[in-house]
Amino acid sequence: MQTVDEVEAPQVRQCPGCGATISVNPRFVSWCAACDWNVDPSAPDPERGRLAAFRRRLAGRYGQQLAEEIERSGQEAKRVGADGSTVLAFGVSLLVHSVTAGLLLAAGLLIIGGWHTGILPVLGLVLLVVVAGLVPRPGRLPRDVPVLYRDDAPRLFELIDEVAAAVGTTGVHAVAVDTAHNAWVHTYGIRNRRVMCLGAGLWEILSPQERVALLGHELGHFANGDVRSSFVTQGALRSLAHWYAFLLPQPIVSMVHLCTNVLVFLPRWAVHGLFLLLDSLTMRASQRAEYLADAGAARAGSTEAAVTMLDRLLIGDAVEAHLRRESIAATRADGGPRGRETREAIERDLWEGLAARIGSIPETEYERRRRVSARRGHSVDDTHPPTHLRRRCLAAAAPQPARVVCDASRAQSIAAELAPARARLARTLIRYNAD
Structure with missing residues (x-):
């Protein structure tokens, strides 16, 4: 290796x-x-689609405004009640769902009321299929990745429960593990059970206390709420995205396609406008939720750990490059007389090698990346505040000690519980790069 x-x-x-x-x-x-x-x-960032660019600009503007408010107060972000934008967002979301409900009612009337006509029930069935793609559905557990429950990883869930108590919420029902340089939470099933996904590409390069801060950030989303993550608003955004995809123009190969494209032109842009409106109305609340989650990270793992955890978000390209290089090396090793043994050794050591490689990055490189982050407006995705603003707000607030400590013994126990998942993910990476 x-x-x-x-x-x-x-x-x-x-x-x-x-x-x-x-x-x-x-x-x-x-x-x-x-x-x-x-x-x-480095080369300039690749051109983004209009929607992605719009969301990034909006996130940057609101992120900057909230960062200035937090810095002026000299305290961590505070939760606020529903404002006019939030109320209006719920109103728009209910309007979207009422359209879906109206289409469902129309499909039922066509099927039942027009049964004697022969053609109307067929139209009703077609409309029912369309509505089926628009109805909000409960979330699902991630597929094709290891999913752990309490019996599988009791020490990990014990840590999650302690962090949850520190940020003012409860733990999760399942933990998924994938290869990403990221982490996230959401709910799944009709009972709204909670799942947290830990990306090994991020988890493995963090110190034990930085992992506590990461857990505090993710669980902070449950503690503080986010209008964008609510079932009503999230379902409306998903429905609008489905509508827009359904109404996209088709290649013109006949007059029928031309007429269809003309007919759906105005509805498509109306849907696009509704999506932008709902996105704009919820963006500021979503930005505040991220700053609140960062405050939860500081309370749980300490301000110092939360700040350095955000620094690790800036080196995703280095993480991906190392994993790609090592997994390709493992694939090539299969050709030698001891290829299988070499590949198995790389599978065992892939994540330890990643931690060692990233751990050798000097502070000067982190500082350079922080400056690049400020120049380019780096963020986790199109809806997150710029990372440098999140870091600046944490550093400007009063330092907080850790409420939850992950010592070496606990960290080793959790690593042992995650070992089967890490091995499976290593094999997945090697197969992926072999293809």
Whole structure:
């Protein structure tokens, strides 16, 4: 297995921009902290679709406004009651659901009331199929990834329960584990059970206390609520997305297609406008929910751990590159006389190697990435506040000690519980890169 590069004797050079002395490490970008020379040599971010770009701009604007409010107060983000935007968002969501209900009623009337006509029931069945794709459904557990329950990982669930109590909520019913450099929570089933998904690409590079902060952030979403995550609003957004996809123009191969595209033009843009309206109405509340979740991370794991946990979100490309390189190496190892043994060793050590590799990243590289984050507006996705603003708000608030401590013994016990899932994910990565 590829190991972390040996530490070489430090090298220095003069900055071409200002003449300051800068350190040189062949593994990382050489840059100047004094004048930001070469701080961001990568290619520009790829062009985004109009909707994604709109949401990113909106998230950045609201994120900036909320960050300034939090910094002026000198305290962590506070939960506020429903404002006019939230009430209006629920109203728009109910309007969307009423349209779905109206279509369902119309389908029933066509089937039952027009049974003697022969053609109306057929139209009703077609309409019923369309409505079936628009009705909000309960969430489901992730597929094709390991899912753990309390009996599978008692120490992990014990930690989750302690963190949940620290942020003012209850634990989860299931924990899914995938390979992503991310983590998230949602509900599933008609009983609204809770599931947390831990991405091994993020979990494995965090210290035990940073993992507590990560759990605190994710569970904070349950504690503080988020209008965008509610069944009513989330279902409406999903329905609008389905409507828009259904109304997309078709390739024109006949006059029928041309007429159809003309007929759906106005409805399609009406649906698009409703989606943008609902997205805009819920965006500010969603931004506040992220800052509140960050405050929960600080309460549970400490402010220091929450801040460094956010730094780890900036190195997703390094995590993905290492996992891809190592899994490809394991695939190629199958060709040698000891290929199977080598591959099994890489499967066992994949995640430990990732932690060691990422652990060797110096603070200067994190600082460079923080500056790039501020320039480019890095965020976890199109709805999150920019990461540098989240970090700045945590650092500006009064420091908080950890309410939940994950010592070495507990961390080892949890690692043992996650070992089968980690091995399965390693095999998944290797097969994926082999294809």
